[in-house]
Amino acid sequence: MKLSTSFGLLLFFVASACAQKNIPNAVKAAFAEKFPGATSIKWEKEDGEFEAEFKWQQSEYSANYSMDGKWMETEKSIDKKDLPEAVTATLADQFKDYKIKEANLLSNPEMEVAYEVELKSGLKTIEVLLDASGKVIKKEKEEQDGEEEDDDDGGE
Template sequence: MKYQKVTSVLAIIVSTTFTACQAQRVEQSDIPSAVLKAFQEKYPQAQAVEWEKESDTELEAEFDLNGEEMSANFSQDGTWMETETEIKRKDLPKAVQSTLKSQFAGYEIEESEKVATPEQPEAYEVEIEKGETTLSVMLDKNGKVLKQETAEPEDEDEDRG
C-alpha cells in the first residue's frame, strides 16, 4: 500500500514537472504588437504561423516559408533572438558532416537545423543519438563545435509532423 502511494505521488510530480516545462500555445491575438510587427517585417511571406510561449520573456513562431519549416524566437519587446530552419542531413555543410563523423562516431543524426542568431548568423544544431544517449550539438559552418549537451527526448506530440 505504501509503495502505491509513493508511486502515485512520484507520477503526479513527474507529470506536473513535464507539463510545466512544455511551451504553451498562444493565440496570435495574445501576442504583443511589437512582437507581431517584428515578425511580420522579418518574415512577411510566412504561412501557417503558430505561436508558443517559451518562457515569460520569449515567444516562438513556428511557420512555413517557401516550403521550409521554420521557427523564430522573439523577446517580449519584439527583439529577434533566433531563427531555426529544418534541413536534411545531406544539406549540412561538408565541414559539419566531417566533424560529426570524426568526433561523434557511431551516432545517428535524428534532426538537423540551420540556426541564425544576431551573434552567429550561420550555425547548425544537430540532434544525434547512440543507443539511449541523445546529444544536441551546435556547430559553426566550419564544423567547430560551439556547444554540446545531453538532449531530453522529444515528446512525439510536440512534433509538427
C-alpha cells in the same frame, strides 16, 4: 481517467488559443516584416520570449522574439545532406557512434550561421551546435530519461 485526460487536453487547447491571441503587436510586426507570407504560424511563450513555428519559402522554421519585438534567433529545418562538409566531417570524427536525427540552420544577431544537429545512439540523444567550419560550439547531452546536461567545453 478519461475525464482527466479530456480535461487536460481541453486546458492545453485553451492555453494554446490564448497564447495565439496574446502576442504583442511589436512582436507580430517584427515577425511579419522578417517573414512576409509565412503560413501555418503557431505562437508560444517560452522563457520570456515568443516563439513562432511556421512555414516559409517551402521550409519549416521557428523564430524567437523578445517581449518588445526584437528578433533573437531563427531555426530552419534542413536535410542532413545539406550540412556543410566540415560539419559532417566533425560529426563523423567526434560522434561516430551516433546517427543524425534532425538538423537545423541557426542564425541570430550575435553570430554567423551555425548548425544545430540532434544525434541518436540507441536510447541516448545529444544535441550539438557547430559553426560552418565544423567547430563544436556547444554540446547538450539528453540523458535517457530526457534530462538535459550542458557541456560548453567546445567538444575539447
